[in-house]
Amino acid sequence: MNDLGESLVLYAMKRALEHGRANWGYVKAILDSWAKKGIRSVEAARAEEVAYRCRREQKAQRRSGTYQSGGQVVAEIVPDWFREGKHKVQERDEGEKKNVMVEMAEVGRRLREYANA
Numbered sequence: 001m002n003d004l005g006e007s008l009v010l011y012a013m014k015r016a017l018e019h020g021r022a023n024w025g026y027v028k029a030i031l032d033s034w035a036k037k038g039i040r041s042v043e044a045a046r047a048e049e050v051a052y053r054c055r056r057e058q059k060a061q062r063r064s065g066t067y068q069s070g071g072q073v074v075a076e077i078v079p080d081w082f083r084e085g086k087h088k089v090q091e092r093d094e095g096e097k098k099n100v101m102v103e104m105a106e107v108g109r110r111l112r113e114y115a116n117a
Helices: 006-018 024-037 042-064 080-116
Strands: 066-069 072-075
Touching: 006 024, 006 042, 024 042
Parallel strands: none
Antiparallel strands: 066 072
16 A cells, blocks of 8 residues: 555455455455556556457457457458358368268178178
């Protein structure tokens, strides 16, 4: 409290309670993080929280294939050849399944033939 001030410590306690963490270890971790970042006021802590949320949203949007550009959500463009390649793989897989079924039938026929001989 001497280093960061009463208002910042109380704000850290409030943040801990909002996150469902009513223990001193969590509050201390928040305060240590703020001290490392040079945050010395409640206003600076709030600004850091907003910046953190923005970074987290951008990271989530990058993973989902969309991002914001000038306030607009832009979808990732996938070339046609990529989509066509997926269909070709599926068609090839279907053809391979048919070949395997034909081979299995042939092996079964031969086994019956040898068993009867």
